[in-house]
Amino acid sequence: MRRVGLLVGAAALLGLAACGTTTGTAKPTPVAQASPDAPVAVAAAVQVPAGQQLVGEYPATGVQTYSCTNGAWKGLEPAATLVDKTGKPIILHSRGPVWVSTVDGSAVEATPVDGAKNDVKGAVPELLLKTKTARGDGLFGKVSYVQRLATEGGVAPSGACKNGAQISVPYKAIYTFFTPAA
Template identity: 65%
Template sequence: MKRAGLVLVSATLIGIAAGGVGSTAAPTPAAMDTSDLRVAPAVQVPSGNKLVAKFYAKGVQTYTCTAGAWKGLEPAATLADRLGRAVALHTRGPIWVSTVDGSAVEAAPVDGARNEVPGAVPELLLKAKSVRGDGVFGKVSYVQRLSTKGGVAPGGACQEGAQTSVHYEALYAFSAPAR
């Protein structure tokens, strides 16, 4: 079953990156305007950190049926810069990997640091567990998932082992120590 999931995620990421039919290709710059973005207090980055990058993500949240209910399995998304150029991939871990410089960050949700969004996956504050490389993600301390749209697990019963992917969009903001 793990191999099938890997194939699903690989195929999804390839489709996203290629911008194929039904893909979640990079958004237009107008769609990424964040000048009026309000961040809920629950997902604010602690003082002593500064914003180092913001990327808009389009992709899927994949769910698997366990004990008759849909449970989150993994995200698969492409992140784009403000010009709409694909610059990173977001996968299980959760992990973000730059396709420009190879740097990466793996993070975990901060307990209680979530903001519920009607009809969408919640906004989150995540703290870095590990980083790799000297590029854009190399010194990241916190990741915020903001301005979420879609991605909510289907309602109702499901067949054990079934999987489904639900389109979502989000703005990911990456912060690093201010020193």
């Protein structure tokens, strides 16, 4: 079941925008709202292994923050909010990467699976991530895999930058969560 609603980024909630000095300015990329009934295409590179069952699918809006090191942009952290089917923010996504349920306090930290990424032109790559740690008995207590799909935006600016500068680039994605099948 696709969960679509009002997408509100964590950075927007905090009033964050680009920080620091940059040589360019990242602008939000307009994106189309996904249809609630449209299936999410999943590239072979980011398929979840057999023996897993989908337990949640949530749209996310937020930012990918980059820091300038040695004159080049390097990924620092994501900050996004995932919403339920009514548009209510229920999950916060941050550095780790980590997802925390604001409903039950459960959390999952995951790490990208080697080679499991699908480059999407003009967007951060789609990813397959495997759980590193999980806590709590709620939504994320038994999660084994996470997918980042249908990505839009979030790509680091091109060109040189001033060391120490930071910039946050808007992005959207759909995150899916899996547990081992019973």
